[in-house]
Amino acid sequence: MDLNQLLYYIDNNLGQEDFESLKFLCVGIIPNKKLEKMRSSLDIFEELQKSGEISEEDMFILPELLYLIGQHSLLKKLNTNKSAMNNALIEERYISMYRRMLFELSESITKEDLRSIIFLLDIPSKFKENKNFLDILCYLDKTEVISEDNLEVLEKVFRNVSQELLKRINQYKESRESPNRILPSAPTENTSLSETPFSIQDVSSIHMESQNDDLDSTIEHFEEVQEFPSEKDVETENDIAALSLQGQTKSEVYPMNQKCRGYCVIINNSDFLKSDPRIGTEKDAEYLNRVFSWLGFEVEVHNNQKAQDIVKIMNNVQIKDHTHRDCFVCCILTHGQSQAILGTDNEVVKINVIVSKFSPQNCKTLAEKPKLFFIQACQGKNTQGAHLIEEDAVSSIKTIPNDADVLIGMSTVDGCFSYRHIETGTWYIQALCSNLIKMVPKGEDILSILTKVNKDVSEKQHSKSGTILKQMPQPAYTLRMKLVFPIPTSDFKEYSSAAE
Structure with a gap:
């Protein structure tokens, strides 16, 4: 499969949400005016080809993007896997820590969190209807309300909305001060995907x-x-929020987003x-x-x-x-x-x-x-x-x-x-x-x-x-990670005939 066929295959396996995520992560790599005109993931890939970011010789940005948006099964088409990317991203990365941190925050926001954030932020009314958190982050970033070294507005909001997500911002700030520090979203692993940490047993x-x-x-x-495998950093703050309810430390959890x-x-x-x-x-x-x-x-x-x-x-x-x-x-x-x-x-x-x-x-x-x-x-x-x-x-x-x-x-x-x-x-x-x-x-x-x-x-x-x-x-x-179902937004309505 040549490069164009590969990119076409990957595009066919990505949805609209994946496309929006890729656009957000590519801010700063692709000019904003070009990003605004794009309508598919393939448009992004073509532009990255033109700029030399994706080529037959070097396409590291492609598996990095797929890894970050959670499309781990597609990594196999690039002769890599999730574990290999965990290790590779310690040494090399195209996507900035700042953009990565904002994206991880957006992946962890619940509908209830979003309502609270919109209420607390001073943003135009047009951003308060039918918007997701990525849209809001794009607006705040574009208008320079937030930047790599100025996150006071987000910190103030998350002090009220989510202490766990506030911790993620603090981790990012610490990482900027210590560039070699590994972000929680990039845990180190020495095992490949084929090396299952659990054995199937009857x-x-x-x-x-x-x-x-x-x-x-x-x-x-x-x-x-x-x-259970040894404790590792989690990929998103959703994981931390779920595990914190159990009084547990960080551990790898299946994505549920x-x-x-x-x-x-x-x-x-x-x-x-x-x-x-x-x-x-x-x-x-x-x-x-x-x-x-x-x-x-x-x-x-x-x-x-x-x-x-x-x-x-x-x-x-x-x-x-x-x-x-x-x-x-x-x-x-x-x-x-x-x-x-x-x-x-x-x-x-x-x-x-x-x-x-x-x-x-x-x-x-x-x-x-x-x-x-x-x-x-x-x-x-x-x-x-x-x-x-x-x-x-x-x-x-x-x-x-x-x-x-x-x-x-x-x-x-x-x-x-x-x-x-x-x-x-x-x-x-x-x-x-x-x-x-x-x-x-x-x-x-x-x-x-x-x-x-x-x-x-x-x-x-x-x-x-x-x-x-x-x-x-x-x-x-043969589960390789913890499986934690997200907490439903409403209470379960029990009735007597269902209970034993």
């Missing part, structure tokens, strides 16, 4: 030889599997050709729908799907453009067998087939983005439980694909039941939804939430013929 393979293990050993096991969080597909099978109906599953599907909609996902619910229809649904989602979405969620509520789920026709769909459809090779626009799969299913073949509690017949996932950024949450460990109440739904899905509602507003990451789900489900019990029946959920994952 939870049942470590410290969980029996379903009767006590709660303390279960929590110990989960913490051993998750092995798109307008739509992503697609959430719910497969909810109740009525089967040869199996007992899954009474109560509608409570789970309804709860999942409401919770993930609240978290900013575009939810699709598909009820009573045959095996071939499930495959078609996954194929349709696979070919969607996920470029402007942060992640993908799939929830499957059905019967099944070892390492597979069942359609309502009792035909088999292998779980690894579903997961692999969203690998970087098969779904490029989800590359480097988290893919979450929550599967409500039994993993044993014993008979059904007592009067109001039934058992789903799905067996375990013993292996998952060797792709990064995947999390599979199983409702129970290998060989054990997963319980479903015919009136209130399953223990696992109800605990998952309840804890997402409680812990996302506190800035907790998904693995911390699943640890709490483990605890809540493990403390439940059902008595059958004098025997105490228990359940232990099972997470397996």
